Amino acid sequence: MKHLSKLSLFALLLISGFAYVSCSDDDDATPPAELTLYQKLGGFSKVSDPNNPGQMIEQGRLSYRSVVDSTITLIVADIVAGSQGNLGAHFAPIVGEVSGGNTTNVAVLSKNLTDFFSANTGGGATNTYSGLGMVAAHDPAQNPRMGVKANNADYDKFIGYVGAAAGLNGVTDSALIGEVVEVLESLRAPIVQQ
Numbered sequence: 442m443k444h445l446s447k448l449s450l451f452a453l454l455l456i457s458g459f460a461y462v463s464c465s466d467d468d469d470a471t472p473p474a475e476l477t478l479y480q481k482l483g484g485f486s487k488v489s490d491p492n493n494p495g496q497m498i499e500q501g502r503l504s505y506r507s508v509v510d511s512t513i514t515l516i517v518a519d520i521v522a523g524s525q526g527n528l529g530a531h532f533a534p535i536v537g538e539v540s541g542g543n544t545t546n547v548a549v550l551s552k553n554l555t556d557f558f559s560a561n562t563g564g565g566a567t568n569t570y571s572g573l574g575m576v577a578a579h580d581p582a583q584n585p586r587m588g589v590k591a592n593n594a595d596y597d598k599f600i601g602y603v604g605a606a607a608g609l610n611g612v613t614d615s616a617l618i619g620e621v622v623e624v625l626e627s628l629r630a631p632i633v634q635q
């Protein structure tokens with residue numbers, strides 16, 4: 442009997458030992474949930490849309506749209522000013538329209554880019570992209586609105602515009618900008634086609 446209870450005690454210690462080990466293993470295996478880029482840029486919480494009085498917009502989407510619109514403005518301004526290395530050959534159709542006061546297609550481009558970034562960085566529950574795939578969108582043979590194919594230098598220039606646009610919109614956290622650049626870099630291969 443005495444022998445049995447010693448055995449039980451040993452078994453109990455063994456079991457609780459396992460339980461302790463497996464508990465501490467669980468703790469190690471469950472790191473704090475990583476926020477998506479969409480969440481880090483404001484996520485799904487709704488705020489008033491500064492461009493459309495009376496309407497609401499998700500903060501994450503608003504962050505992207507603001508950076509997208511500034512990027513387009515910076516690109517067009519450099520083209521109009523004739524700055525060196527501008528992307529005029531690629532964006533010729535847009536610049537022609539905007540200079541003539543027609544902003545219909547630039548608004549579509551802004552929406553498509555905002556949809557694209559929102560849907561692909563964690564906002565997919567409420568944001569859907571329905572434009573062209575990245576290869577087709579940047580191949581003049583498939584998308585006549587792409588003036589000429591982009592090369593690596595054009596792509597670097599484009600990333601520079603996005604960085605400047607992020608700064609203009611108060612996105613200055615270097616870790617966050619690093620994550621955005623990572624997303625942009627992940628798309629270089631399908632977009633650079635010469």
Ligand code: HEM
Pocket residue numbers: 528531532534535546550553554557571572573574578579586587588591595596599624625626628632
């Ligand atoms: C990460 C980088 C980029 C992303 C995510 C991106 C994404 C997009 C998207 C979503 C569209 C709209 C497609 C549609 O309407 O169906 C588009 C169109 C276009 N992209 Fe890009 N793009 C990138 C880089 C570039 C670069 C480097 C260039 C040129 C140097 C470029 C030039 C254009 C042009 C000219 C259009 C057509 C604009 C229009 O419809 O008027 N893109 N891009």
